[in-house]
Amino acid sequence: MCGIWALFGSDECLSVQCLSAMKIAHRGPDAFRFENVNGFTNCCFGFHRLAVVDQLYGMQPIRVKRFPYLWLCYNGEIYNFKQLQKQFGFDFQTLVDGEVILHLYNRGGIEQTASMLDGVFAFILLDTANRKVFLARDTYGVRPLFKVLTDDGFLGVCSEAKGLINLKHSTSLCSKVEPFLPGHYEVLDLKPSGKVASVELVKFHSCKDEPLHVACDTVEALPSGFDLETVKSNIRILFENAVRKRLMAHRRIGCLLSGGLDSSLVAAVLLKLMKEINISYPLQTFAIGMENSPDLLAARKVAAHIGSEHHEVILNTEEGIQAIEEVIFSLETYDITTIRASIGMYLVSKYIRKKTDSVVIFSGEGSDELTQGYIYFHKAPSPEEAAEESERLLKELYLFDVLRADRTTAAHGLELRVPFLDHRFTSYYLSLPAELRIPKNGIEKYLLRLSFEDSNLLPKEILWRPKEAFSDGIASVKKSWFSILQDYIDQQVDDLLLEKAAEKYPFNPPKTKESYYYRQIFEKHYSGRSSWLPHYWMPRWVKATDPSARTLKHYKSATQE
Numbered sequence: 001m002c003g004i005w006a007l008f009g010s011d012e013c014l015s016v017q018c019l020s021a022m023k024i025a026h027r028g029p030d031a032f033r034f035e036n037v038n039g040f041t042n043c044c045f046g047f048h049r050l051a052v053v054d055q056l057y058g059m060q061p062i063r064v065k066r067f068p069y070l071w072l073c074y075n076g077e078i079y080n081f082k083q084l085q086k087q088f089g090f091d092f093q094t095l096v097d098g099e100v101i102l103h104l105y106n107r108g109g110i111e112q113t114a115s116m117l118d119g120v121f122a123f124i125l126l127d128t129a130n131r132k133v134f135l136a137r138d139t140y141g142v143r144p145l146f147k148v149l150t151d152d153g154f155l156g157v158c159s160e161a162k163g164l165i166n167l168k169h170s171t172s173l174c175s176k177v178e179p180f181l182p183g184h185y186e187v188l189d190l191k192p193s194g195k196v197a198s199v200e201l202v203k204f205h206s207c208k209d210e211p212l213h214v215a216c217d218t219v220e221a222l223p224s225g226f227d228l229e230t231v232k233s234n235i236r237i238l239f240e241n242a243v244r245k246r247l248m249a250h251r252r253i254g255c256l257l258s259g260g261l262d263s264s265l266v267a268a269v270l271l272k273l274m275k276e277i278n279i280s281y282p283l284q285t286f287a288i289g290m291e292n293s294p295d296l297l298a299a300r301k302v303a304a305h306i307g308s309e310h311h312e313v314i315l316n317t318e319e320g321i322q323a324i325e326e327v328i329f330s331l332e333t334y335d336i337t338t339i340r341a342s343i344g345m346y347l348v349s350k351y352i353r354k355k356t357d358s359v360v361i362f363s364g365e366g367s368d369e370l371t372q373g374y375i376y377f378h379k380a381p382s383p384e385e386a387a388e389e390s391e392r393l394l395k396e397l398y399l400f401d402v403l404r405a406d407r408t409t410a411a412h413g414l415e416l417r418v419p420f421l422d423h424r425f426t427s428y429y430l431s432l433p434a435e436l437r438i439p440k441n442g443i444e445k446y447l448l449r450l451s452f453e454d455s456n457l458l459p460k461e462i463l464w465r466p467k468e469a470f471s472d473g474i475a476s477v478k479k480s481w482f483s484i485l486q487d488y489i490d491q492q493v494d495d496l497l498l499e500k501a502a503e504k505y506p507f508n509p510p511k512t513k514e515s516y517y518y519r520q521i522f523e524k525h526y527s528g529r530s531s532w533l534p535h536y537w538m539p540r541w542v543k544a545t546d547p548s549a550r551t552l553k554h555y556k557s558a559t560q561e
Contacts, residue, residue: 005048060073330346
């Protein structure tokens, strides 16, 4: 995990512009480099490093003697770099996983490069010999990337939008900063002036398509057919493989553990694999919640079962409320459920950074979208519509849960790993018949739970624990976290302000005091940038006025059963 930043064709003094690069310093607390491009005095790269792989030679932009005309700045991890090196006979100069991007590009161009990478990534690749700039981002946007491109060809690229919004340029002070789309690469021509012109934006991978890099995966062809035993076995094999490949790190590995199905499965498989490869230190797991909240109690049970070194962070209401503004600044969104869920994750990440030496943090993001884990999937009109909704959620992850998971951890210099969003695992799960994937017997994620039922990885009551939204599970059953937030915010926002909300904020107008409060804070830091959020996250097929699962009729707390 790190922070990348680059400018092409800047009219302003680069020493002034590079102050913007410091806005993302939290993403790479270990080192910083600012480098001009030879022959292009108005083009430069900025890089903030969190050293996880090859601590000696991992500084960027990466340049190797074999390709003196290539400059690479990337944020991410390429899990199959050794397999690609072996398959194509690449001669690496460093131990950095990202070096494989240079060799792939030299061998087969940008399309093959982006398609063959098994991992999470956002990168800027400059080819001065062919005068091209390439941008690319992984399938689910696990690693963030933003860009701004003016009419006269000034390009700014950054891991977070906050590194671009204050850039100076002669033609415009307020050009449109926008997220770079996941699963895409863009080709731009580099002119002698250092300015660029976009040539094409190409979608190189869709979540349903089996990725090209399967050809050099460590798990070979799986048995075909949709009989239940085969499917369950394939799910277990691919999920375990997804966790295994993410063990690549020179820094200590930890795991977020809410006590829900997803993080519990990740933690259990992770600990099992760490033992298999003789990692010497114990796995640290981390839970956050109010005293005796459902998440804390469930996480404690899981940690005892798997034998992790467990840490509990007690959330107090005042601390959570005080964190709202810094959380919104980190997130760059005003989405209601994202902010609610981010407060706990932000505070547990803060604890991990201050109190432990765990840096590479595993988490369960992506499972709800992939395996139809949200409560409202019980109301899907048909298995086919449920499948379509699952795909829609996956495509929008970069706006919601993946954004939350990246920003809350990156704000504290941690690197997130999300095995549920493994390309091969997700494409296989989405290839299964729609009726296999829907909730059954009143239980969501039925197929995923069933696949691990005989594994003894988790206690039965955890494996079959009903869905809790993270922002609800960290609070007591008597009073949800969202209710606590709303009670506080009711005192902060006047009724009259809410009545006139649509006039003040015509795009995505706030409909509650809570959403108005978040929007005010967002506009304070990112005025006029409301289009970064196309719409609020909200359940479908139910008449919901609030995104919390606890407001839905289907919701039933485990303590009330």
